[in-house]
Amino acid sequence: MDAYRATAATTPTRSPERARYDRATVHAVLDEALVCHLGVVGPDGRPVVLPTIHARVGERLYLHGSTGSRPLRAAPLDVCVTATLVDGLVLARSAFHHSMNYRSVVVHGRAVPVQDPAERAVALDAIVDHVVAGRAADCRPASRRELAATAVLRVDLDAVSAKVRSGGAHDEPEDLAGPWWAGVVPVRTVLGAPEPDALLPEGAGLPAYLDPVAQRPVRPRRGAA
């Protein structure tokens, strides 16, 4: 099936016309967002939201962290993982209709620790490749000790929805003749030229997978594959 099933948890109470359930949209947002925000209910019953790196492998979302970190120690646990890309500032003629263009994905689910060594390896490679595609194959693999210190969590993509706003300002008809400017200021996430480590040997060349970064300032949107 090409779309996630809408549920009570994934149907927004506001602006339902912005909701998207197709996998292509959801995957693209998860793949493009550099970080996500992981929400859990803390031991005192209060919400906790922390930024973290994620990676998607098919219909599985992986998170990782130190085995000492609070949320990772508490797994399996209910989580909400949200990834947001801001695409523009929408300046309407009225204060009320100001908005942002954005694409966001909200994943509800149960985060379970991944114990299988093969799946852990796939997940950790995916997390490195999420940051820079191609990098996992070109760095020193994790040692046994490093692996033992790393917790990997999996959330199956099931109760998932995206929300997308695009386009211009939606003003009241009676405001159109007003004296106020209206329009959109585009927002992008841009990668700068790579800054080599001071301890690299002289003449160390930039790896091929970083060349597109240097030449193309915008982080490429990756497909839904």
Place this chain on the structure above:
Amino acid sequence: MDAYRATAATTPTRSPERARYDRATVHAVLDEALVCHLGVVGPDGRPVVLPTIHARVGERLYLHGSTGSRPLRAAPLDVCVTATLVDGLVLARSAFHHSMNYRSVVVHGRAVPVQDPAERAVALDAIVDHVVAGRAADCRPASRRELAATAVLRVDLDAVSAKVRSGGAHDEPEDLAGPWWAGVVPVRTVLGAPEPDALLPEGAGLPAYLDPVAQRPVRPRRGAA
């Protein structure tokens, strides 16, 4: 006092050396982040994380939304508001030491509805000005009906901490002689040239507060004032 008090809730279990409690750092992150992520505990006891626009006025953080939205209807309620700025991709020689440079702020607190009309007006102006400084004074103010449809929440900045990672890769000494590139790829949020609304009258000039946006591609960091 120039710093927030560290509490159990605001002391990170991981990388405590990255924690910051000074108001200047916290304010700068909250002011620069276009959106935050609002975490609440849903009626079913599960976490919910939604992106939203915020604004800081002194030691108060304001959120707003439709009076029909789920979290806003549930207020007063415990929230965690997290704002994150990604500054760079840190490519270490080892997979394990890959990281990101970032500045994040986590606010724990009780979100209370703001009923006082004067405080609501200050908060809503601040939210419009958070997106584009100077805009609140140059748009059609909210009508009585629009105000009635808008809920404003306040979270006092008290249980607050920032976390900051900057600088290069931290590699193991034995990896320094390896064949892998290492360094940092800078990440920035960039504003493009404003795109005027199609229905603007011919010859409508760009307002002065948008000129710096057009001339300076990076969203300016605002001070802690």
